[in-house]
Amino acid sequence: MGYIAHIRESDGKIQTVEDHLSGVQALAEVYGEKIGVKHVTGLAGLLHDMGKYTNEFRTYLLEAVNNPDAPPKRGSVDHSTAGGKLLHILFHTEKLSMYPALLAEIVGNAIISHHSYLHDYLCSKLESPYLKRVEKALDIQEFERSKRCFFELVMSEAELEVYAAKAAKELEIYLDKPSSATIECKLMFLTKFVFSALIDADRTDTRLFEENKTVESQQDSMALFETYYEKLMKEINAYQSREDAQTPINLLRRDMSDQCDAFAEKPSGIYTLSIPTGGGKTLASLRYALKHARLYGKKRIIYVVPFTTIIEQNARDVRRILDDDVHILEHHSNVVNDADDEDEEIDGLINTRQKLKLAKDNWDSPIIFTTMVQFLNTFYAKGSRNIRRLHNVTESVLIFDEVQKVPVSCVSLFNQALNYLKMYGESSLILCTATQPALDYVERKLDMNADAEMIRNLDSVIDAFKRVEIVDKATDEKFDTDKLVDFISTRLSDVQSVLIILNTKTVVKSLYQKLKEIEVPLYHLSTSMCAAHRNAILAKVRKHLDDNEKVICISTQLIEAGVDVSFDCVIRSLAGLDSIAQAAGRCNRHGKRGIQQVFVIDHVEENLKYLRDIEQGKEISRRILVDLKRDRNEHGGHLLSVQAMEKYFKEFYENLKTKLNYPLPKLSKDMINLLTSEKKGKDSLHQDYKHNKGMNLPLFIANSYRTAAENFKVIDDLTSTVLVPYEDEGKELIAQLNGQETIEDLSRLLRKGQQYSINLFPHEREQLIRNDGLVYLLDGKVLALMETAYHKEYGLDLDNNGNFDLSMF
Known part of the structure; x- marks a missing residue:
């Protein structure tokens, strides 16, 4: 029996290692050709599973087949180091040649990482996880066997050297392309691109084998x-x-x-x-x-x-x-x-x-x-x-x-x-x-093209689309929840529909509770609801609006970015100018009612202590409002002018410039520093390494891709996605994810799951666990809510009893 890459579940057919390596190479080349690095990505595909040419791995697979009830420990055989180690031996010699050595570092990292994430070339502990891996002591006999099989069955050593030379030339051309980016920045994105191409090519070739397909059907995008x-x-x-x-x-x-x-x-x-x-x-x-x-x-x-x-x-x-x-x-x-x-x-x-x-x-x-x-x-x-x-x-x-x-x-x-x-x-x-x-x-900066704006005469266009008047009630008076309820009641005597957008969940909760006393249809939109649920709520709100019926909607800022609704009146708690402008876009959206009013208020019960960005934006907007009150011609004459927006964003980014590079106080670095700092840079980890070790790191790249990734989160708290049993379709979707699906069925169900999912913060997930509100599907890799933990009207219920928890929106 030859060396095995995969064994198909349906019929036990074997995919040989050479077939898999060739298949992944072909796909990776197609992906890499998009940016002119087909041989770089192809090299990763060629060598990524070279470590499967071992008796150890073959035995590991066969034991798993023969003992399904007691299989060997997953991942107990390291097959991803060999390819990276070979590149290091061949091209990262004592007499380093820049482009072949860089090639070994970039492609080698993709190979050794293709079952996890890119390794750090240098980490905060002043060690090189990448070097430790490619210099890892492998069983000499097995490593030599894998090399021999690769050169005999896939590509000869001479052919590999020719292929790698083409890859090195592509790398040289890539780095020489004129750009404002530093070499470190270019290398970071190239390493990630190669890794992406390898991951997708590997998984696609494996899926095609499992589905007994020879090629992936391609959609003709141009015709479409x-x-x-x-x-x-x-x-x-x-x-x-x-x-x-x-x-x-x-x-x-x-x-x-x-x-x-x-x-x-x-x-x-x-x-x-x-x-x-x-x-x-x-x-x-x-x-x-x-x-x-x-x-x-x-x-x-x-x-x-x-x-x-x-x-x-x-x-x-x-x-x-x-x-x-x-x-x-x-x-x-x-x-x-x-x-x-x-x-x-x-x-x-x-x-x-x-x-x-x-x-x-x-x-x-x-x-x-x-x-x-x-x-x-x-x-x-x-x-x-x-x-x-x-x-x-x-x-x-x-x-x-x-x-x-x-x-x-x-x-x-x-x-x-x-x-x-x-x-x-x-x-x-x-x-x-x-x-x-x-x-x-x-x-x-963004490398914006010259004459970048697509629309001519923007000031005239903005004036022509003026449908609202911004009423400043923030600079002269303060609002608490009781006063806001009274104000909303007053507005409802003049208009049919009111939208209120506030900055914090706490004040939304308080206002919602008190507005329930008014006998007018009341709705909220919440990230505690899945997409399908939000669509249903929006449909109800739009029905009231279309029928010109009384309706109130209360929300945090999630409603203001692009949701196609049009209220007679909008009340916006003072925030950044961009948020006020977006809130105004939910008022008199189609200009059917002449000029309607958007009221900007200052809600004294909002605690923005932990929302510094909103707090900063609020204070800048307040200063612009004060300027306009003093001189009506200031800042282009109105709050939403091009001049006012330009002043707002310049000041906003200036005030928060220490945050723009994603600071990481625990590491005394920022994200940009970890990803793209120059080796000679005074704040680089390499300089710390050199000072500590008394020598240079023997690598061209000295950045920390994995550490950066582990510390990256777009929002303050990492969330986990959970499927929700909303209506019959959501319940059926959860029921179908039972582990017996084909890969094609899983692809379809996971895509459908986008409509029936919400994101949980860590404390929410912990509370649901305590309250038995979670179901674990597919070996725990997919989470779902119990039916009792999702309210058909309000969404997520942390108490798992169907009661509405207002703190959740």
Whole structure:
């Protein structure tokens, strides 16, 4: 019997190691060709499982087959070190040649890490986990056997040297490409790209073998985008026959849409789209994306939104227009919790845990809707499931909706990712919002294209779309909850609908309890509800609004970013200017009621002690309001002018500049320092190593990719995703995840699970465990709520008794 890579579950058929290595190489080359490094990624595919050419691993697999009730310990045989060790021996010699040695470091790290996450070249303990791994003492006889088998059955040593030379040349060309990025930054993104390509190629080849398929079916994106564009233009042209088509606002909407269409002919780059709220931003950006993708051969269109609450809305609108449910993916969060997996179990027999890893979750759909959290996780968070998607973010059009919501601590990381995608990823990036942040004024700037704004005469456009008056009630008086209830009651005598947006859960809870005394339909939207549940609540709210009935909605800021609702009156607690502008976008959205009022109040019961970003934004907005009260011509004459926004963001980022690089006080470093610091930099770990050891680290790369990933979280608390039993479909979904599914079925169910999941903070998960509110599925890799822990009206119930816990929204 030859050496075994995998044994198929259905018929016991063997995939040989050489077939697997060749298959992964071929896929990895396709992925790497997108940025001109096909031999670099192909080299990773060729060598990643070289360690399976051992008697030890073959025995390990056969024992697992013959003793299913008492299999050997998972991951007890190390097969991922051998390939990285071989590269280190061949190309990381005493007389280092820069590009072959760099190649060994980059590809070697991907290989040794492909069952966990990238190793640190240098960690905070001033050790090199990477070096320890590639210099690890392996059984000499087994290592020599694996080398001999590889050179005899896959590629000769001479052929490997030729192939590696091509890879080294690609690396040289990549690093020599003119860019504002440092070499360390280029190397960081390249290492992550190679790792992403290897992970996806390995899992895809294994899945194809398990499903008894020889090739992956490929969608013709160009033909699809052509069809989509025709459908979109049919929708846009249909507006021309409407009675109100010739109103000034609708003519301006059509003009801005036409401007986006013409702009699509420009080369890919980083651009801004500053259409005001109600200006048709979603369709205009889709029009740009479809045309640009067709003209420049982009593989996919990715919408990145700030909150899960608007993924389903935007995706629903696009699905309706394009008449396609198959090729549009909503990705809210990772349903499978496997970020901390540190084993080599994905190889050999395909069990339930392995199927979860092999399930398609790689962002290869033509159109994707996801969140800023998931986008940033793809580049910076721990877990092979996250980084697997990175290579598919290249050759794309990315629309960042409400980009002003990028968390302050992630601004520099966000800018670096976008600059990489522009320079190396062959992607076009659109910052789409009514309130453009000053992301090019920070230290690590966005490499924005010249004449980046897609819409001409922005000030005139903003004036034309003015539908609300901002009423300043924050600089002269204070509101508590009782006073706010009275004020809302007064407003309801003049208007039919009121939306109240406050800064903290505590004041929302207090206001909600007291508003229940008013005999008016009352709703809230909450992240404690799954997407399907939120859609149902929004449908009820919209029905009241469409029928011009009395209705009150109360929420934290989650409702203000892009949710398509239009209230007669909005009350917004004082916050950043961008938040006030977004709240105003939920008032008189279509301008049907002349000029309506948005009241800005100062709620004295809000405790912003732990919400420094909101507190900073609030104080800057207050100063701008005071300026406007003193001189009505200041800052462009009104709170939402281009000049006011520019002043706000410049001051906001200046006040918080110490947070922009994602500081890590425990390590006395920041994230940028861990990922991209120069070896000679005064604050680099390498300088600490040199001072401590009295010598240089014998590597070209000395950064801490794993430490950075372990410390990265877009929001303050790491959350875990849990499926919820909302309505019959949610309950059926949970019931179907019983471990007997095929990989194809798992892929389908996990995709559907995006609509029926919420995120739990650690303390919430612990409380549910204490209250027996959790169910563990698929060997504990997927969590679900008990039916009694999800209220059909209010969502998550931590007490697991169906009672509504107001502290949860």
